[in-house]
Amino acid sequence: MAQSTYSRLSHFLRLSVNKPSVLRTGTEMGHAPACCLQFTRCQRSVDSKALQERQKQQMARGLPKQKPITGVKQVIVVASGKGGVGKSTTAVNLALGLMANNPSKSVGLLDADVYGPSIPKLMNLKGNPELSDSMPRSSHNLMIPLTNYGIPCMSMGFLVEDVAPIVWRGLMVMSAIEKLLRQVDWGSLDYLVVDMPPGTGDVQLSITQNIPVAGAVIVSTPQDIALLDARRGAEMFKKVHVPVLGLVQNMSVFQCPNCQHQTHIFGSDGARQLADTLGVNFLGDVPLHLNIREMSDRGRPVVVSSPDSPEAEAYRKLASAVVERLHEVHT
16 A cells, blocks of 8 residues: 555656646746736745845855954045056045145055055155054054155055065965054044055955945046946945945046147046946046156155146045045935
8 A cells, every 4th residue: 555655656746747837938828827927927036035135144144344444434445447547646646635635634545455565656665664562462563654744654565575576365465455454553544545456356355345445436547448447346346335436537638748738648538428327426637747657756746746736736626526425425
């Protein structure tokens, strides 16, 4: 009797597996009642949403907890989709512009571009950071930033020789970023400007997942190939829920110092049009000017070396636009 029951059950299961469902294909679905089709679609939609919610919860459990940097009120990251668009120069002059517009505000500068640190050169800083006095037993000694032009700075460039290549794998880079974020005595800062590495890789994700970021500034030239990568950068920050404060159009126009003729070497208004497409703010233009390049190479950014120049004014306007956007986003 038991054997007979088992045989019938096995036969039924085989029929159920081999028999095509009337709801399986589009052609066969046409034979099903409309109410059944609607129920099936609703059920699939509910199942899909439930699955997405479970995946979101699982991912959230695996992410690090965001923890503010001690003493820092707001973190502003300056990023670009690709290198060579003047991101580091923009970050330096933005930090100086923030302080120039409001001297009562304290501003710091963190160079998170581990593989290609530029802040030591741009800020004319050399040497190794000293360590703070011994902290309580549960804490470590903190690195004291190097300071110039009133801006405390920290960079991997202070910890390695000038020409030494940094040949590290991902885990070592993440460890270095963690130290730059957590083991620096910034004191009390209103703004910490972070010069991010180009692209959308591990460092960007690590920073945005570990610390609360007040907003991101995307730097691009008007050139189409640069704008493609700038768009990827903006979309990345949106995905990790970092407010995109806006786009900066760097090297927007070249003015001949002899005849004053203006030439749009990399195109015109590309970043402005991209900002409109993405639905984000356009923060301003910075010209392609010999003075910016020369002063940057000498470690004397134009905001402090040529404060009355049009190019310095462009950076101060950028700083004002960033502060305005921070108020809009966080009030």
